[in-house]
Amino acid sequence: MPQDTAPHAQLAPNLAEVRRRIADAAKAAGRAPEAVTLLAVSKTFEAGAVSAALDAGQRAFGENYVQEGVAKIATLASLREELQWHLIGPLQSNKTRLVAEQFDWVHSVDRLRIAERLSEQRPLGIASLQICVQVNISGEESKSGFTPQETDAAVLAVARLPQLRLRGLMAIPEPAEGEAPSRAPLAAMRKLFDQCNAALSAAGLAPMDTLSMGMSADLETAILEGATMVRVGTAIFGARDYAGAGKGLAR
Ligand SMILES: *Cc1c(COP(=O)(O)O)cnc(C)c1O
Numbered sequence: 001m002p003q004d005t006a007p008h009a010q011l012a013p014n015l016a017e018v019r020r021r022i023a024d025a026a027k028a029a030g031r032a033p034e035a036v037t038l039l040a041v042s043k044t045f046e047a048g049a050v051s052a053a054l055d056a057g058q059r060a061f062g063e064n065y066v067q068e069g070v071a072k073i074a075t076l077a078s079l080r081e082e083l084q085w086h087l088i089g090p091l092q093s094n095k096t097r098l099v100a101e102q103f104d105w106v107h108s109v110d111r112l113r114i115a116e117r118l119s120e121q122r123p124l125g126i127a128s129l130q131i132c133v134q135v136n137i138s139g140e141e142s143k144s145g146f147t148p149q150e151t152d153a154a155v156l157a158v159a160r161l162p163q164l165r166l167r168g169l170m171a172i173p174e175p176a177e178g179e180a181p182s183r184a185p186l187a188a189m190r191k192l193f194d195q196c197n198a199a200l201s202a203a204g205l206a207p208m209d210t211l212s213m214g215m216s217a218d219l220e221t222a223i224l225e226g227a228t229m230v231r232v233g234t235a236i237f238g239a240r241d242y243a244g245a246g247k248g249l250a251r
Contacts, residue, residue, distance in 0.1 A: 008052035014236045015056045022230065025223035036223055039086055041233030043068065044240045047075040053236065054082060062231050064089030066098055073102050088170070088231055090144055097121045100129060107132040107170040107212050110144040115158045122163035130167045131158055132212050135192065137185045138174035145171070148192050155196045159205045168210025168228070169193050182218060186225035189213055193226070
């Protein structure tokens with residue numbers, strides 16, 4: 001599949017630059033660089049780009065579309081032990097089985113029914129499926145996710161499902177102009193995260209350790225506001241061409 005390494009020549013320097021941005025932001029926030037995990041968002045990019053990024057030391061990859069992700073997981077089956085696959089895009093109930101069987105993490109749990117199905121369908125004998133509950137922090141009509149008011153109850157319910165391990169919260173804030181409007185939803189997520197952890201603790205349940213927010217354009221701000229996992233696509237792989245996306249086609 002990776003016929004030619006030349007198309008991926010920019011990957012290692014891009015990854016190094018993103019890691020430098022993460023370390024600088026963590027330092028500025030008085031946090032350890034290791035406190036922030038980089039998730040490389042490989043959606044629309046071929047399996048060869050993923051294996052090239054793995055060669056550059058990147059292990060965690062995010063996919064938006066179930067079919068495309070499953071196709072890449074199959075192509076890279078021989079590297080399965082080294083790779084960690086995260087679903088970060090919308091998940092419909094008719095696709096939960098594939099995800100429960102193939103992925104390591106799901107960040108986009110936006111309904112309890114989806115979490116219940118993932119728990120029922122996660123095969124016994126393998127690690128629990130790691131879960132982030134998605135929050136519609138900007139209250140956008142078009143975005144999925146629980147409202148902030150619903151999130152407490154959602155995390156308590158997910159934490160009790162047997163084949164899942166609740167890890168955190170995920171958000172895709174609405175892009176905003178200017179410093180304060182960009183920071184507000186990220187700060188609100190941090191507050192909600194702490195509030196949910198207090199509720200989990202009061203119920204005798206394990207706390208969450210993951211706040212998944214921040215992308216190519218806003219990872220510094222997200223880290224300043226407490227992100228522990230940033231999801232970065234463009235700054236690593238370059239601009240996306242959506243022609244084959246969602247069809248499981250490797251470009
Ligand atoms: C595509 C995507 C990203 C990465 O976005 P970039 O701006 O390319 O870094 C992160 N999170 C989600 C949910 C995405 O769909």
